[in-house]
Amino acid sequence: MAPHASDAVEQTDLTSSAMEHRIAETNGHTAAKGELDASKLTIQLADPTAREVPTPENANAGDETICTDHMITCQWKLSSGWSAPELKPYGPLSLMPTASVLHYATECFEGLKAYRGFDGKLRLFRPNLNAKRMLMSTLRISLPAFDPVELEKLILTLVATDGDKWLPASRPGSFLYIRPAMIGTQSQLGVQAPKEALLFITASYMPKLDAYPGGLKLHTNPEDMVRAWVGGFGYAKVGANYGPSLLATNEARERGYGQILWLYGPEGYCTEAGASNFFVVWRAKDTGKLQLITAPLDDRLILDGVTRRSIVELAQERLAGEVEVVERKYTIAELLEANKEGRIVEAFAAGTAYFICPVSLVHHRGEDIQIPLGKSESGQYTTKIKSWMADIMYGNEQHPWGVVASKD
Amino acid sequence: MAPHASDAVEQTDLTSSAMEHRIAETNGHTAAKGELDASKLTIQLADPTAREVPTPENANAGDETICTDHMITCQWKLSSGWSAPELKPYGPLSLMPTASVLHYATECFEGLKAYRGFDGKLRLFRPNLNAKRMLMSTLRISLPAFDPVELEKLILTLVATDGDKWLPASRPGSFLYIRPAMIGTQSQLGVQAPKEALLFITASYMPKLDAYPGGLKLHTNPEDMVRAWVGGFGYAKVGANYGPSLLATNEARERGYGQILWLYGPEGYCTEAGASNFFVVWRAKDTGKLQLITAPLDDRLILDGVTRRSIVELAQERLAGEVEVVERKYTIAELLEANKEGRIVEAFAAGTAYFICPVSLVHHRGEDIQIPLGKSESGQYTTKIKSWMADIMYGNEQHPWGVVASKD
Numbered sequence: 001m002a003p004h005a006s007d008a009v010e011q012t013d014l015t016s017s018a019m020e021h022r023i024a025e026t027n028g029h030t031a032a033k034g035e036l037d038a039s040k041l042t043i044q045l046a047d048p049t050a051r052e053v054p055t056p057e058n059a060n061a062g063d064e065t066i067c068t069d070h071m072i073t074c075q076w077k078l079s080s081g082w083s084a085p086e087l088k089p090y091g092p093l094s095l096m097p098t099a100s101v102l103h104y105a106t107e108c109f110e111g112l113k114a115y116r117g118f119d120g121k122l123r124l125f126r127p128n129l130n131a132k133r134m135l136m137s138t139l140r141i142s143l144p145a146f147d148p149v150e151l152e153k154l155i156l157t158l159v160a161t162d163g164d165k166w167l168p169a170s171r172p173g174s175f176l177y178i179r180p181a182m183i184g185t186q187s188q189l190g191v192q193a194p195k196e197a198l199l200f201i202t203a204s205y206m207p208k209l210d211a212y213p214g215g216l217k218l219h220t221n222p223e224d225m226v227r228a229w230v231g232g233f234g235y236a237k238v239g240a241n242y243g244p245s246l247l248a249t250n251e252a253r254e255r256g257y258g259q260i261l262w263l264y265g266p267e268g269y270c271t272e273a274g275a276s277n278f279f280v281v282w283r284a285k286d287t288g289k290l291q292l293i294t295a296p297l298d299d300r301l302i303l304d305g306v307t308r309r310s311i312v313e314l315a316q317e318r319l320a321g322e323v324e325v326v327e328r329k330y331t332i333a334e335l336l337e338a339n340k341e342g343r344i345v346e347a348f349a350a351g352t353a354y355f356i357c358p359v360s361l362v363h364h365r366g367e368d369i370q371i372p373l374g375k376s377e378s379g380q381y382t383t384k385i386k387s388w389m390a391d392i393m394y395g396n397e398q399h400p401w402g403v404v405a406s407k408d
Numbered sequence: 409m410a411p412h413a414s415d416a417v418e419q420t421d422l423t424s425s426a427m428e429h430r431i432a433e434t435n436g437h438t439a440a441k442g443e444l445d446a447s448k449l450t451i452q453l454a455d456p457t458a459r460e461v462p463t464p465e466n467a468n469a470g471d472e473t474i475c476t477d478h479m480i481t482c483q484w485k486l487s488s489g490w491s492a493p494e495l496k497p498y499g500p501l502s503l504m505p506t507a508s509v510l511h512y513a514t515e516c517f518e519g520l521k522a523y524r525g526f527d528g529k530l531r532l533f534r535p536n537l538n539a540k541r542m543l544m545s546t547l548r549i550s551l552p553a554f555d556p557v558e559l560e561k562l563i564l565t566l567v568a569t570d571g572d573k574w575l576p577a578s579r580p581g582s583f584l585y586i587r588p589a590m591i592g593t594q595s596q597l598g599v600q601a602p603k604e605a606l607l608f609i610t611a612s613y614m615p616k617l618d619a620y621p622g623g624l625k626l627h628t629n630p631e632d633m634v635r636a637w638v639g640g641f642g643y644a645k646v647g648a649n650y651g652p653s654l655l656a657t658n659e660a661r662e663r664g665y666g667q668i669l670w671l672y673g674p675e676g677y678c679t680e681a682g683a684s685n686f687f688v689v690w691r692a693k694d695t696g697k698l699q700l701i702t703a704p705l706d707d708r709l710i711l712d713g714v715t716r717r718s719i720v721e722l723a724q725e726r727l728a729g730e731v732e733v734v735e736r737k738y739t740i741a742e743l744l745e746a747n748k749e750g751r752i753v754e755a756f757a758a759g760t761a762y763f764i765c766p767v768s769l770v771h772h773r774g775e776d777i778q779i780p781l782g783k784s785e786s787g788q789y790t791t792k793i794k795s796w797m798a799d800i801m802y803g804n805e806q807h808p809w810g811v812v813a814s815k816d
Contacts, residue, residue, distance in 0.1 A: 064596055065598075096472075096501070103517050103587075105652075106654070226637055232637065238652065239509075244646065247550050247601075
């Protein structure tokens with residue numbers, strides 16, 4: 001006899017009911033438990049003279065990420081919920097060797113940028129989307145739920161606190177990289193959802209990655225190495241999607257390629273380029289019309305990228321009648337065929353870290369797909385889309401996606 | 409033009425050459441780089457009176473794992489290789505918020521036990537297999553290579569150091585849980601193989617999990633949640649296999665089941681029970697003869713469990729002519745059919761943590777497979793195999809698999 005009454009329906013809703021249970025369990029289903037609340041932030045400021053702002057040349061020269069003066073941390077316990085968030089000097093975390101995150105990858109993160117506009121203002125780009133995706137990732141990896149609006153407020157507070165010093169108005173057109181992360185901290189071995197967790201947010205420098213000299217070169221994944229699977233967690237920004245991909249990526253780099261183009265299944269569907277979404281501009285086989293094509297979200301194999309989504313929306317709006325935006329499964333065989341028929345126009349990788357990075361080559365089992373780069377090493381549509389995005393990020397265009405973080 | 413000369417062969421060997429490159433890169437390909445060397449161990453002993461040994465009742469009562477007085481740590485850097493390992497008082501690790509392991513799941517571990525024999529001796533069970541598997545896992549997750557023999561020596565040293573106090577001779581038949589782990593510690597954001605890593609080994613208490621009251625009840629995974637996939641990393645003991653499985657496991661537990669039985673593919677192949685291997689004793693459909701069946705290793709979906717391997721070897725040797733040992737793919741449909749035809753004799757989960765744990769029920773989409781438990785809640789073959797294993801672990805049988813760790 002089954003422990004609970006059961007029927008065929010029960011099985012299929014196990015995942016969605018698991019999500020509901022995680023939310024109820026971790027967030028405010030009893031009045032006694034604390035919810036994540038940005039208004040409770042405590043502030044302990046660092047000595048502003050203790051650390052110097054690096055020059056743009058030195059900001060990414062070493063093997064260590066340079067973070068700003070402060071970080072925000074917030075502890076969660078199953079018994080008491082979220083404690084008051086703390087803004088405090090950037091520094092090391094102390095974890096017991098038995099901490100969940102060090103063994104079971106109970107971890108997820110987000111990545112977004114703070115942009116110093118040409119109008120002097122500090123902006124974030126659609127931070128509400130990152131905050132919402134972070135919640136989805138935490139639930140998928142059995143970390144505690146929270147109100148995404150509160151996370152967004154904390155991010156804005158950190159940027160407003162450190163932005164003026166670390167991203168000075170004298171450096172318009174540059175950015176800081178914001179990394180919210182959550183980890184399971186319970187000091188107990190055993191495969192189980194952690195009863196303690198830590199949310200932390202840092203701001204740091206990151207190199208510009210959007211213009212590989214000669215274009216980004218992609219190598220398709222080896223047949224015996226797959227990034228994600230239907231029913232897996234490819235759509236979530238969890239650590240488990242990244243570590244296992246490093247082996248193939250490193251090997252591709254030793255051969256002179258920048259990233260892996262991850263194919264899926266025996267059909268060889270094109271999914272992601274490294275940890276970025278992948279776009280191709282081509283002429284459709286049947287009509288000869290221009291299309292901007294990218295993999296769809298519905299099978300949950302790929303990340304619902306903020307950059308991806310924004311490109312799709314901008315292209316639908318601003319290229320209407322000229323380039324059709326297509327979100328569908330497409331295969332490496334289709335790419336090879338289009339290449340032979342001279343139908344490939346442009347290709348690029350898109351994500352927060354790489355922004356919009358022109359792709360010049362895809363190598364697949366001995367065959368090369370050469371992709372025109374155009375003048376300035378970026379095709380005309382790639383260039384257009386990139387400049388639309390940059391104009392919103394850096395305040396050349398006033399747009400609801402650009403959220404001002406500074407007080408002035 | 410491709411960055412390197414390429415042909416169709418190149419693609420297929422990307423994984424194996426990546427493994428070779430990891431080994432060369434991290435371990436002794438230049439004389440200047442340190443290799444992992446147990447003979448260089450430095451020792452800083454804890455105050456032996458500072459912490460008390462818990463009673464068996466209290467050892468696992470809290471939400472925190474109780475570790476012994478000491479741990480062993482060893483740092484690795486790409487530039488200099490392995491430093492001298494350190495045996496020192498158990499305590500927290502300090503990691504920067506940008507440490508690789510906290511974002512990208514660059515982590516792997518092993519689990520083995522130290523057994524206090526009925527003859528008073530301390531033993532490990534086939535620790536060489538754990539050390540070798542740890543190397544395979546580190547390579548898969550882009551952490552540095554090492555000589556497994558040195559890891560085994562370090563494990564033995566920790567057990568010999570803390571065994572007499574924390575697993576006293578007055579408690580024969582009990583064990584400590586040994587957890588070697590490796591994490592990427594480089595403080596740099598960005599998806600890349602870490603240039604710094606930390607190996608650490610702890611010894612701790614863990615509850616006995618091998619006899620669920622009423623037997624272990626399994627719930628098959630929801631259709632939209634998969635543990636591992638061909639071309640993934642299901643065979644490696646990396647954190648990325650565990651965190652993502654917690655959501656379904658927790659939900660199954662809320663419904664009264666102990667673990668998920670992970671099925672694979674549209675065929676529904678039976679793979680693992682939770683984080684343990686899964687065995688069934690049944691009568692073959694065609695011949696009616698007794699078989700001990702478990703999933704095979706060749707598609708690299710499941711962990712090459714030390715307990716699994718030992719059970720297969722012991723059963724082949726000691727049940728020859730009575731029970732045939734079969735390692736092949738088998739489906740949940742075959743189990744359901746065998747159940748309807750009354751051919752299922754016993755089933756159990758097997759792993760280091762769960763040891764050999766009788767299974768009494770498998771629930772699959774509204775259908776229950778009831779499995780006889782027999783007297784003492786353990787079928788006759790389960791009981792036999794378990795006692796053979798325990799006799800080796802606890803020194804009732806002198807066997808090469810039992811490696812003595814204590815000095816006496």
